[in-house]
Amino acid sequence: MFTINMKKPHVLLNTQVQKNESVTMKYNYGFGDDKNSDEAKKDIERNYISIGQNLQRSYRDFNIDRRQRIIQRNQELAVPLHVDFVRINFWGQFAVNDYFGKWYEQFGLEIIEVTNFGASVLFAVTEHDFCRFDTFLSAVESAIRNAQDHQDRKYPKLIHYIQDFELLTTRDIIKAGNTDDVFILKIADLKVQNQVFDDLKASLVNYLQNQQIEYIINFDVGIVEIYNRAGLDLEEIINNFDVVLQVTSGRSTIIRPDIFNVPNRTYGFEVADAENLPLVGVIDSGIDSDTPLAPLIVQDEELNLTSTSVLEDNVDGGRGHGTAVSALVALGAEAVWREYRGRFTPHCRLLPIKIIDSDSSAISISRVLDLLIRAKDNHPQIKIFTLTINFCQSKKYNEHYSSYAYALDKFAFEHDCLIFISTGNNSDAVLQTNGYDLAYFGNEEANLCSPADSLNNVTVGACADSLRQEGYIGISNGPEYPTMYSRKGHYQYELLKGKAKSNKTLFKPDLIMAGGDYCYGNRGLTDIGEGSMLLLSADHTESFYRLVGTSFATPLAANVAVQIQKHYPSLRSTSIKALMLNNCSDKLVEDLTANKSMLVGHGCVDSSRAIYSDSNTINFIVEDTINNGELKIFPLKFPSYLTTDDLGKKNGVLRVTATICYQFLPIKDSQLGYCPVLVAFGFFRNHEGADILKKEEKVNSRLKSGLKLWSQNCRFKQKPNPFSNTQKLSFVVNVNELIDENNVFKIGVHCLTHPQLRPGEDVFYQKDNMFSIAISIEETLTEKKMTGRLYDEMLAINEVQNILLGDQDLEAEA
Known part of the structure; x- marks a missing residue:
């Protein structure tokens, strides 16, 4: 059978009509146990000698840098107060949600920024909390001395998770050259001591105005941009105003000029x-x-x-x-x-x-x-x-x-x-x-x-x-x-x-x-x-x-x-x-x-x-919203000719390719939780949502053994992955799979917020997270066996909406 492959429009799957009842999402294969993590804890606790030895250099350098930073300050500026930024690199991923409060309560250290995908944390300690921070330094000193004389001094065991630490110094902050035209100052943000930072930011703005330094401020993005003019003393700003985390260059480039x-x-x-x-x-x-x-x-x-x-x-x-x-x-x-x-x-x-x-x-x-x-x-x-x-x-x-x-x-x-x-x-x-x-x-x-x-x-x-x-x-x-x-x-x-x-x-x-x-x-x-x-x-x-x-x-x-x-x-x-x-x-x-x-x-x-479907290929688009903790189910129906007609083969008669994309409001100070919400999808057998969530030994809803259950998962609670807002799946469809499921596959879409956000950061993502899925279904038959029927028959049995603009002639345009 030879068919003319006509250009046809993509269609929107009407998920308001073609859907099953939503259920509460849970993973049917556990939440990622922490056995390895527990073993690591035991190793750390046993090896207190190496812990103390490892911290000794950090402790020494930190005190040197802290004294130097105090010397560099200009007392005549009368900055209202000072803040120390302390970067701690941990042996493993830091559990932000669990330990945000503990580190502040015990040591006066408030989380400012999480980098290295959760293994490095920048903390801030204000003058108001220096007494509690002394507890941190004393604990580090005790760990060091225990390694030297084995006296088994007692101190908070949170110290055992530290690989090393350092004070954020002026040389660490400035990452731009002296001749750059624009400096971009990344500004810190405190949730607990927010009034402190408001006062410091106001003090910085007042300094820039008094020095007649041209600047642009955008606290929504978290930056202050200053222009390099005569009289600008960048180091003086960084030495005294403890709100700046990084200074980078605004220098850009387009092409290599070369006339030809x-x-x-x-x-x-x-x-x-x-x-x-x-x-x-x-x-x-x-x-x-x-x-x-x-x-x-x-x-x-x-x-x-x-x-x-x-x-x-x-x-x-x-x-x-x-x-x-x-x-x-x-x-x-x-x-x-x-x-x-x-x-x-x-x-x-x-x-x-x-x-x-x-x-x-x-x-x-x-x-x-x-x-x-x-x-x-x-x-x-x-x-x-x-x-x-x-x-x-x-x-x-x-x-x-x-x-x-x-x-x-x-x-x-x-x-x-x-x-x-x-x-x-x-x-x-x-x-x-x-x-x-x-x-x-x-x-x-x-x-x-x-x-x-x-x-x-x-x-x-x-x-x-x-x-x-x-x-x-x-x-x-x-x-x-x-x-x-x-x-x-x-x-x-x-x-x-x-x-x-x-x-x-x-x-x-x-x-x-x-x-x-x-x-x-x-x-x-x-x-x-x-x-x-x-x-x-x-x-x-x-x-x-x-x-x-x-x-x-x-x-x-x-x-x-x-x-x-x-x-x-x-x-x-x-x-x-x-x-x-x-x-x-x-x-x-x-x-x-x-x-x-x-x-x-x-x-x-x-x-x-990307622009057109055709007689043997149909592109469905799903546009919907989903709440945190929800699993939505959308049936996708396939025409009967795929199981009743002689297509020349039984395996791989179709290929399904699907990609999910969604946008999110990013979390500025967390690399691990920058994308704070997960929306993932998967293809399943013709089951209801409750059965899809059951363990496989009870109800096996996996469509194919070689197909990922979910395009991306969030089952690791203590050590989660960073999320991606783009995921793709592709698989071939066999005739027996269509027969077994009565020519209906289920698309499951679920949503969860990142488990390592700071308290309160997940509020915005609880409801109505928008997402889009593009689903391409194409015949993979030989050219002579191509039916030319897939598009029209998929269109006839699924609930769709026309999204084509006006009376366009796609064939002429193509």
Whole structure:
């Protein structure tokens, strides 16, 4: 049987009708016993000699640093009071929820920030609690002396969990160079002694005003940004105002300037009517209006941090950057492989949000955030943004989420938006490699740059494809492979203490897109050869140029998203993300390491499949909400022809691929609980919720033996994993499985808050946590056996809602 495979719209599963009764969630395989933890406790208690010896150096250095910090203070500033920040590294994961109160009550130490996925905790002790803190120091001293003379002194056994500790000093806090234009001060936040910190923050603001230091304050994000001017004494601020945890640079970069002209010609293309199209915010260097993109540009000079118009793009010697990015957002990959010739139907209008006007400049997180909020206020229909300007410094392994990522995650959650963020370019790769060498990614310098660590948004890396009509040219193993200049995720779970904190569903980037590749030139590798990407120039005497970069992969991903939005405008941003990631594949990238996902994410997106279903493939979308502790059940029905007709085989007649995505309000000061709520899903046999939760020896609801029961779990209470807000499952369906379940599978979705939040931090997540699931079901028959019936018959037996905009002709558009 041969069928014409017609393009068809995705559909929304009506879960208000097609559902079973919800039940209270519990894991049917225990909660992760603490036997190993108990053994570790016994070992620690027995080995008090090594404990004391280990603490001796910390105790000595701490006292030296504390005396030095007191000497460095300027008494003339009359700061109202002082705070010591003490970082303690524990032997294992610190149980925040259980011990938050105990450590404060016994030692006056209040938890400020949890990093290293729970193994390192930064505590604050104010002058009001110094007496209790002396109890801590005395206990440490007793442990040290016991190791020396074996007198078995008594002290709180909480000390046994400490590997080492240190005072946070000025040199630890300042992570920026003296010549940087903008310093970003990360501000601490106390829950118990909050009035103390309010007084200190007010004192800092008063100092900045008296010194006439230009600053921007955003306590909602937890930062103060100060501008480097004559007379600024950064060390004096950090030495005296004990509210600052870290000082980083606001320096950003976009591309490596390197003029390379393609043969000069006029632009040679035009764009069709742009009415009634989605609007995309391009956070960049402006969009030059003296190009064929002019009809697409929506000018709003309020969205500008520079002294030049948003319609000017002056970086890189006039070549621009935002202009090239905008062309790829609006016209997509088609513009490149057609070499910008002829007439194009655009997919969106363009809103320039101008944040830089030079190749490398300082970025203010607060000002960028203000522009995004203003853009949403002025243009409420906007949902998609691109951001290809990163901070210069790559992230350290397992480093805490950046203030920039936090700000963008919070914005995306509060405004139902999706920002496509580049990983940043590793420009050093062209100088430090002689060819395609995947071992180079083992360097920490190859890690992504902030704010690409954002979880609510989409992080995009680059694969080697340059979209050339003539085929792939480059140094990589193939066009789908990550390029050497692309950056990898900064999680390295091998460095953590214990496997409990690793989470294979938590990785970056989310996906990779074409960004062009290095080629061999006369003097080694070059990024402007035939393997690079053809780009639109803001310089009309040049018209086009060639270059490579994650800056160009990112707008191509955003173009796929905006096409989804154009067809299905009512969808949540998380549904757009889920559709894209669900239709990504990394199967053509075969010979990478075990950390493959840290290089390519979910792989390369198939744009057509992300936008359209067809006769043999149907994409369901689930949009719903769920409460903490709830398990929701949604039946999914399959047509009878799959079990009654001769399909040519019995096994693997279908493939089901599903991805869940949700946004969350992040917890700023907890790396482990940054994503504070878990929404996970699984596919089960045709059982009710109560049976799904029973132990397998009683009622086996697992659909397939090789399929994960849940996409992600939270059964470890004492040593939980960090949560990921994106999870994916894929499996094949056999005929006998459909027969056994009467052609009905159940989708289970459950929700739990993170068990290691500070008291009160889980209140916001108790009810109505929104989530989206994209479910692709496709026939996997031979081409001759494809029935052409799957879409229509799935549509007929399931409760669905049409989400297509108007009377669109998908076949013509496809």
